[in-house]
Amino acid sequence: MLKGRQNYFLFFLFFSILIFTLSKFNLLETPQSYLSKATTSISSPVLFLSDFLTQITQNGSEKKLKEENLSLQKKLLDQQKLIEENKALHDQFQVSNPRSLDLLPATVVGAPRFIPGIFSPENFIIDVGTADSVKVGNAVVVKDNLIGKITKTSKFISEVTLVTNPSLKFAAKTTTNVLGVIKGGGNGELFFDNVLLSDHLEKGELVLTSGDLKLDQTGFLPNIIVGQIVSVEANPTDLFQKAKLKTLVDFSKISKVFVVKSLR
Amino acid sequence: MSPYVGLLIGTFMILQVSLISFPLVFLALLTIAIKSKKNWIFPLAFIFGVILDSFYLKTLGTTSIFFLIFLFAVFMYERKFEVDSLSFIFISSFLGSMILFVILGETNILLKSAITSLLAIFLSKIEAKLDIFKI
Numbered sequence: 001m002l003k004g005r006q007n008y009f010l011f012f013l014f015f016s017i018l019i020f021t022l023s024k025f026n027l028l029e030t031p032q033s034y035l036s037k038a039t040t041s042i043s044s045p046v047l048f049l050s051d052f053l054t055q056i057t058q059n060g061s062e063k064k065l066k067e068e069n070l071s072l073q074k075k076l077l078d079q080q081k082l083i084e085e086n087k088a089l090h091d092q093f094q095v096s097n098p099r100s101l102d103l104l105p106a107t108v109v110g111a112p113r114f115i116p117g118i119f120s121p122e123n124f125i126i127d128v129g130t131a132d133s134v135k136v137g138n139a140v141v142v143k144d145n146l147i148g149k150i151t152k153t154s155k156f157i158s159e160v161t162l163v164t165n166p167s168l169k170f171a172a173k174t175t176t177n178v179l180g181v182i183k184g185g186g187n188g189e190l191f192f193d194n195v196l197l198s199d200h201l202e203k204g205e206l207v208l209t210s211g212d213l214k215l216d217q218t219g220f221l222p223n224i225i226v227g228q229i230v231s232v233e234a235n236p237t238d239l240f241q242k243a244k245l246k247t248l249v250d251f252s253k254i255s256k257v258f259v260v261k262s263l264r
Numbered sequence: 265m266s267p268y269v270g271l272l273i274g275t276f277m278i279l280q281v282s283l284i285s286f287p288l289v290f291l292a293l294l295t296i297a298i299k300s301k302k303n304w305i306f307p308l309a310f311i312f313g314v315i316l317d318s319f320y321l322k323t324l325g326t327t328s329i330f331f332l333i334f335l336f337a338v339f340m341y342e343r344k345f346e347v348d349s350l351s352f353i354f355i356s357s358f359l360g361s362m363i364l365f366v367i368l369g370e371t372n373i374l375l376k377s378a379i380t381s382l383l384a385i386f387l388s389k390i391e392a393k394l395d396i397f398k399i
Contacts, residue, residue, distance in 0.1 A: 008303040009336045012310040016332060019314065020325030028324055035318040043282035043319070110319065112285035122371070125281075125319065152321040159321050166371055186371035 033129065033155030040127060040157055044109040048255070070248055073225070074144050077206060080175055081223060103141075103258040104128055109157065111252070120188030120251055124148070124160040128259060131155045137218030139260040145249045146209060146224045147257050158259075162251055163226060164190050172226055173210045174201065180242075182207070182226055188251065190227050193242040201232045201243050221260065269296055273312055281319045286380060287364050289316060290331065294357055295388040297335050298348050309335055320368075330367060334360050350385055357384035 022028050110125030128134050130153050140147040140160045149168060152159040161168050164184045172182045172192060180195035192207050207229065211222030227245030234241035273296075276288035289312050297305040313328030338347065338356055345352055358381040365373045 005303050005336075005339060008306045009332060012306045013329065013332050016310055016313070016325045016328040018325075020323055020329060023317075023324035032318050032324055035315065036321070039281060039315060039319045042278055046278055046282040110281050112280065112283060119285075121285075125321075154321055157319075157321070167369065 029155070033157075036154055037156040040109045040125070044107065044127070066250070070143065070145075073206065073228070073248055077144065077175070077208075077223075077225060102261045104132055104134065104261050106140075106158075106257050106259055108255050108257060111254075120164060122162055122165040122184075122186065123151075124162065124254075124257070126158050126160055126257060126259070127156070129154050129156045129158050132259075133261060134158050134259055135216070135218055137214070137216075139220045139224070140257050141224060141260060142249050142254060142257055144225050145247070146220065146226050147249065147251070147254070149220075150259065160257070163247065164188050164251065170220060171210045171212060172207050174205050174207055174229075176200070176202075176205070179210065180207075182245075188247075190245040190247060191242050192227075192229065192245055194240050195242060197234060197236070197238065197241050199241075201229060201234075201241065203229055203232065205229045207243075207245055217261070269300075269308070272296075273308060277312055277315060281316070285370070286383060287361050290334075290360060290364055291357060291380065291384050291387055293331060293335060294338065294360060295353065295384060295391055297338060298353060298356075299388065299391055301339070301342065305335055306332060326367065327364075330364065334363070348388075350388070353384050353388050354381045357381040 019028065023032065106126040106128040108124045109127045111121040112123070124140075124147075126140075134150055134153055136150055136153055138150040140150065146163055148160040148162040148165070149170075150158050151161040162184070163182060164186065166184045166186045168182075168184050170182050171179065173179050174192075178195060178199040178201060180192045183191045183193050185191055192201075195201060205228070207226045209220040209222055209224045209226060212219040213221055225248060227247045229243045230246045231244045232241060233243065273289060273292045276292045280286065280288045293305060293309050293312070296308075309331035310328045313326075313331045314324055316327045317324045341347055341352075358377050361380040362373055362377040365376055370376060
């Protein structure tokens with residue numbers, strides 16, 4: 001009995017190690033991408049159904065107010081950007097060349113969270129991959145809000161690490177150009193850390209990406225909204241102060257996102 | 265093997281990849297292995313491990329290797345302990361999910377492992393009540 005069980009175990013362990021080795025050397029990329037596509041096609045309707053149920057249970061007027069708030073925040077930021085641009089034009093007597101983004105729409109097919117409604121998702125799986133020219137490092141946005149960064153890709157699906165994920169850290173600035181570092185706190189928490197004590201942070205202020213776009217067009221463009229300051233933690237004995245942020249987008253209710261492929 | 269077993273793990277897999285990041289497939293495999301004590305749990309662990317890896321874009325085989333080694337270790341304790349007791353299910357699911365969360369790079373590992381092991385007890389009670397693993 002034990003011998004038979006041991007043989008079973010060793011047989012499948014051998015196969016697992018074989019697959020692991022082949023996969024490590026990227027020799028199973030094509031079957032893996034088709035397998036993940038098949039899994040995605042099954043999981044996608046489940047997620048859609050869950051979103052639908054959430055939407056019908058959500059209060060209609062509350063949802064409308066949230067959307068209105070989001071749109072007003074965007075207008076406020078646009079206005080601020082216009083003022084800054086105008087000032088720059090006056091100062092330097094040159095006309096900037098406004099560029100639009102090459103956005104790739106994607107559907108969220110997996111947003112696992114530990115307990116739905118209590119824990120927030122920290123990763124998304126989206127239905128676009130290297131076949132759609134998605135690269136590791138591409139930014140993912142919804143309207144003018146940063147959602148996260150592509151961290152893994154296969155032919156047909158990709159993994160987005162959300163800004164609230166503790167593994168994601170990047171430079172950011174406030175609307176008054178105070179510099180700092182965005183750090184995910186896990187479970188929907190977000191912090192604007194490493195801000196000099198001499199700088200002034202204000203509750204309600206927006207925090208934007210400072211821009212770290214690379215030559216291969218991966219990374220974040222400047223001035224994408226990361227979140228809004230809800231509280232500031234400044235201790236006179238510390239070197240830095242930090243602020244707690246809230247994202248303007250509810251990650252648990254997102255079903256469509258956009259991958260920033262490049263600048264046009 | 266009862267067709268309900270495949271159906272149960274399949275349903276858990278779809279829930280795990282789309283909605284809940286509980287290691288539902290691991291819990292199902294563990295409780296089924298403890299209740300049934302059959303060898304067909306190994307091919308199931310292998311197949312579902314590979315499917316999970318493909319969805320999470322991880323190196324194929326990583327989860328399968330973990331599932332196989334952990335289930336085999338549980339079987340090794342069969343003669344020493346009362347493996348289908350609730351305390352064994354609690355401890356093994358706690359340790360197993362903790363290792364799995366480390367592999368998956370999750371946060372709040374202790375809290376999540378504790379909740380997972382409570383769910384394992386609940387699941388094993390349901391499985392015992394439904395009696396779908398007596399083959």
